[in-house]
Amino acid sequence: MRRFLASGVQSLLLTFGVSAAMLLVVSCDSSPERNYSVPRNLCGLSLPKQEYSTLFGAGDEIGREDHPENLGSREVGIQGCRYSVEESTVSVTGEWVQENDKAAPSTPQEGVKAHNTRDKPRKYAGRYDVATWRNGAVTVVDCPRPPGDKDRLFSRLLLDIYANDTQLSDDPDRAHKVFGKLAQDAMGEVMKKLDCKRKPKTA
Structure with a gap:
């Protein structure tokens, strides 16, 4: 019985860890984006x-x-x-x-x-x-x-x-x-x- 409970706790912790990691990745991916094109030149100056x-x-x-x-x-x-x-x-x-x-x-x-x-x-x-x-x-x-x-x-x-x-x-x-x-x-x-x-x- 104790062995079963320990196994169940380990599974929960593993699931929680994976979920937290996925949440972190989603949070990073949802950061603000640049949805426009950067100007081809800078105020008329031809620069890289x-x-x-x-x-x-x-x-x-x-x-x-x-x-x-x-x-x-x-x-x-x-x-x-x-x-x-x-x-x-x-x-x-x-x-x-x-x-x-x-x-x-x-x-x-x-x-x-x-x-x-x-x-x-x-x-x-x-x-x-x-x-x-x-x-x-x-x-x-x-x-x-x-x-x-x-x-x-x-x-x-x-x-x-x-x-x-x-x-x-x-x-x-x-x-x-x-x-x-x-x-x-x-x-x-x-x-x-x-x-x-x-x-x-x-x-």
């Missing part, structure tokens, strides 16, 4: 999709809002675009600023701080001056304008890449690598559209 697909989270639809100017424009104004998925945002924003501007960010470190984050900007080595934080990266390049240009003082292009709801937010080291490389490559694509007389600053 694997470099920026991580920025786009779960959701059913994606929207895009274009800024007044295209990335790489010489016009002094906001350039780039912003994507929205559910309540998350991914954006690539460019703006011409003055070097040592007293009223607006003009360095990658100042650009990061402008997001009102407690994160300390981390320098990412490469051809361009880049600073990262857990939700993005900021990079700048100096590109003098021709003599007589009415906007000649606005000779520095600041590029800000931002994503507010990604897995990278919980992994600062990975965020540094992903956003850092993306910022370097994105600025490289923007520079193909600009005719700068002076080489960009190196890190």
Whole structure:
């Protein structure tokens, strides 16, 4: 009788263990999914999709809002675009600023701080001056304008890449690598559209 009861208890425990394992698998499989296509380019920049697909989270639809100017424009104004998925945002924003501007960010470190984050900007080595934080990266390049240009003082292009709801937010080291490389490559694509007389600053 005791042997029968022990066998029955073992069977129940085994059944319970299998059921719990199946429940865990089902729970993992039912996690939110991305039911839309990641953009073929990033705000008009031809970059490998694997470099920026991580920025786009779960959701059913994606929207895009274009800024007044295209990335790489010489016009002094906001350039780039912003994507929205559910309540998350991914954006690539460019703006011409003055070097040592007293009223607006003009360095990658100042650009990061402008997001009102407690994160300390981390320098990412490469051809361009880049600073990262857990939700993005900021990079700048100096590109003098021709003599007589009415906007000649606005000779520095600041590029800000931002994503507010990604897995990278919980992994600062990975965020540094992903956003850092993306910022370097994105600025490289923007520079193909600009005719700068002076080489960009190196890190």
